[in-house]
Amino acid sequence: MADDTHREAVQRAASLLAPAQSVLFVTGAGISADSGLPTYRGVGGLYDGEDAEEGLPIEVCLSGEMFRTRPAVTWKYMHEIGRACRGAEPNAAHRAIAALEAERERVWVLTQNVDGLHTAAGSKKLIAIHGDAHELACTRCSWSTRVTDYDAIGFGDDGVPRCPREGCGAIVRPAVILFGEMLPSRALETLYAQLDLGFDAVVSVGTTAVFPYIAAPIQLARAKGKATIEINPGTSEISSLVDVHLRLGAAEAMTQLRAAMTP
Template identity: 55%
Template sequence: MNTEQTLDAVAALVGHAQRILFITGAGISADSGLPTYRGIGGLYHERLTTEGLTIEEALSGAMMTQRPDICWRYIAEIEANCRGAQPNAAHRLIAALEREKPAVWVLTQNVDGLHRTAGSRKLIEIHGTVHHLRCTECPHERDVPDFTGLQIPPPCPVCGGLLRPDVVLFGEMLPQAGIDRLEAVLYTGVDLVVSIGTTSVFPYIAGPVWWASQQNIPTVEINPGETEVSQLVTHRLRLGAADALTALWHRLHPAEPAED
């Protein structure tokens, strides 16, 4: 199939499906101007931190415990690169499909919060979000729009302990609630799985695509490059997320949806 034929085939699948699982990574936010961190041209591509650490070492749970100032420095750098970013057409159109269909879920690796801002509510932020802080020593937690004016690292206003973003750092366990929610979605059943903008190197990201292929459930990948699931999917669109979702939407609707 050429690209237009593949778009027609995928649009037919999306139109027919009532229960869709979208799996998203950094590539979906690239059209909002966000870096892909470790990809070519990304924020940490082939560079060590000023301390001579890899970004995986700097952004680890062990570093947050031992040297929270170092860990927070690079969390803040990531947040600064996300600041002011707005959802793009891909985020908005996925949220619009959720409003139209009984069950449209998003499993995202991203911590930028753009799916939530776009209006997605059936959302599994498996790596958390930088905009929610929690104390490491007491139950205090709060949301922040950004890190402007935040002392780095920030003390807890209640007990004086360390605040940290509610994100999964390298070497930490995934949140059980998120895993349970994903398992419940798959157990209930889906008609279509769509992977967008992720290399799918983590087993829990590739897993739903593999599971769907074993169940003869249609699968789609939207990614300009080759990934861990490229050979598994039913259809591949080698396009950016915003271009692909816009093209699919226009095959199903006369115009883009109005924003909330």
């Protein structure tokens, strides 16, 4: 019975998605779970239900305030997250979304993830609203670089990496939005511009949609009578709003959707 329910839901979702020429995919940690990345609390489950060693919530350790006052603490946990995510590759869900971008008139991705896997899969119309952990930038000068492994950048005795540019030596930070920091204005402007254009369909993949800017695209699409789909094994803030809720993992759901839309 469960399999029949899944098949019916996939067929219904495919019938909504197949004619859509403009699609927004809103993705969260769940889409990268099939790549071996943890869906940890806050920045992701590595610390689900537990505080950090310092006795502080992980959200405090990974906050903008902590980075300003005790950058070594923030870098300690960014480095730990980096090790947990080392070697991760895009999975079938990332690749399916990138393929749809190449096939349809206008396909965008709004992602909360900082793992860079959408970029690696080939998505170009991407709004990485929380940044990209692989991008590093000096906090003083214009130096920046891209790395695949934090172990390659070198940490000083004070536990933080520093700018290699001669005469600088300021602390380097990952180009991610830490807790308590403002979202990037350029990314928000792009998001609002695309939402103003509207989408034939909005698909939420692997996110609990607790942030207003993540739930808003589904809410707007529903208000305009456009197709809405959620891919999430569990229940989220938007589950009661969507036309179809696929209770499947991201890779399995996107693989089945692609197959169902293939003539």
